Amino acid sequence: MAAAASNDPVALRDCPLIVSTDIGGDPDDAIALALAAMTEPRLALVVTADEFPDGRRSILARHLLDLLGREDVVVAAGATAGESKYWAADGLVPAGAHPWPLDLYATVATLTDPDSSAPLRWLGIGPLTDLARLLEIDSGRRNPLGLARRLRIWQMGGALEYRQPDRAEHNFRLDPKAVHTVVDRAENLTLVLSDHTFTPVIAVDPDSPIYRLLATSSIPWAQVIARHLDQWFARFHPASMLHDPLTVAALQGAFVSFDHREFRIEPDARMHLGPGRIARVSSGVDYLGFLEWVLATLRAGAPASPGQSHAATDPAPHAAAAGSESLDQTALFATHRTTPGSTSQFGQHDGLPKFRQG
Numbered sequence: 001m002a003a004a005a006s007n008d009p010v011a012l013r014d015c016p017l018i019v020s021t022d023i024g025g026d027p028d029d030a031i032a033l034a035l036a037a038m039t040e041p042r043l044a045l046v047v048t049a050d051e052f053p054d055g056r057r058s059i060l061a062r063h064l065l066d067l068l069g070r071e072d073v074v075v076a077a078g079a080t081a082g083e084s085k086y087w088a089a090d091g092l093v094p095a096g097a098h099p100w101p102l103d104l105y106a107t108v109a110t111l112t113d114p115d116s117s118a119p120l121r122w123l124g125i126g127p128l129t130d131l132a133r134l135l136e137i138d139s140g141r142r143n144p145l146g147l148a149r150r151l152r153i154w155q156m157g158g159a160l161e162y163r164q165p166d167r168a169e170h171n172f173r174l175d176p177k178a179v180h181t182v183v184d185r186a187e188n189l190t191l192v193l194s195d196h197t198f199t200p201v202i203a204v205d206p207d208s209p210i211y212r213l214l215a216t217s218s219i220p221w222a223q224v225i226a227r228h229l230d231q232w233f234a235r236f237h238p239a240s241m242l243h244d245p246l247t248v249a250a251l252q253g254a255f256v257s258f259d260h261r262e263f264r265i266e267p268d269a270r271m272h273l274g275p276g277r278i279a280r281v282s283s284g285v286d287y288l289g290f291l292e293w294v295l296a297t298l299r300a301g302a303p304a305s306p307g308q309s310h311a312a313t314d315p316a317p318h319a320a321a322a323g324s325e326s327l328d329q330t331a332l333f334a335t336h337r338t339t340p341g342s343t344s345q346f347g348q349h350d351g352l353p354k355f356r357q358g
């Protein structure tokens with residue numbers, strides 16, 4: 001089957017999708033999960049990098065998916081790697097909600113026929129701990145699923161020209177050993193580098209159309225994400241960069257271009273070009289097309305075709321639609337963010353706000 005040998009997002013569209021996330025800290029994970037829930041019918045499993053003993057990240061993922069009408073998606077609290085200082089989602093889930101312990105490997109096994117070679121898609125938007133663990137478990141099985149070969153992985157993380165040369169990018173830094181395991185073993189790895197996600201062009205702050213769309217909506221899922229953003233702004237940073245939503249777009253073959261590059265990984269997970277491992281890494285981004293797609297998709301509560309976001313001009317009949325602003329705001333957004341020489345609202349700060357992945 002063509003998809004078995006392919007990394008083409010279109011050919012892989014009908015393959016099950018697993019999302020690995022540290023949702024609950026930087027709200028870009030919650031926005032990414034909402035976009036995936038709206039646009040990926042084959043979204044099957046969400047694994048949370050849940051370092052809190054109460055599994056709160058998995059509870060938040062479960063609640064958000066339920067509000068988005070995706071009760072069909074399984075949620076599992078994953079490994080205890082992460083950075084507990086980043087939590088910005090207090091009081092956003094129903095009282096008494098609790099996590100459901102699941103065996104991650106067994107759950108992944110239910111998504112596929114063990115005798116098949118069909119691909120599974122993996123969207124990594126947090127530390128690589130659970131992915132590494134799955135690859136290790138699988139390789140030690142008498143009858144492995146062949147995950148190292150079958151997983152098509154899109155991971156947000158790594159950097160070739162990190163702005164802080166003395167440290168690795170955030171997701172890589174959280175678990176360097178897992179990075180080595182994944183880079184050594186996974187045969188189909190695509191990295192959306194911080195080099196391309198860390199830019200104020202895709203930062204959401206209280207003046208952003210994306211924030212206003214969510215904050216002025218009465219739809220419950222939109223309210224949860226808006227309150228989550230509020231807590232993030234109040235506790236950590238004045239904006240949230242859309243690192244993880246951009247990785248969702250990359251998984252769908254939209255807005256991000258890639259090249260095969262050869263690189264090595266330091267023990268602390270810093271990346272350098274040169275002999276070592278080869279993977280597909282991001283090489284360029286259509287930021288404005290991406291922002292229009294995010295806004296149109298959230299407004300419609302349903303898929304907006306990449307590059308055709310203006311098709312969503314009709315008020316969406318979908319019950320989950322967040323839309324209340326006119327689509328004209330999309331054009332304003334694009335203009336606002338790209339005026340040559342403009343730093344938009346960031347020009348009002350002494351310097352760029354310090355972001356999570358910094």
Ligand SMILES: [Ca+2]
Pocket residue numbers: 021022023026028029125126244
């Ligand atoms: Ca994340």
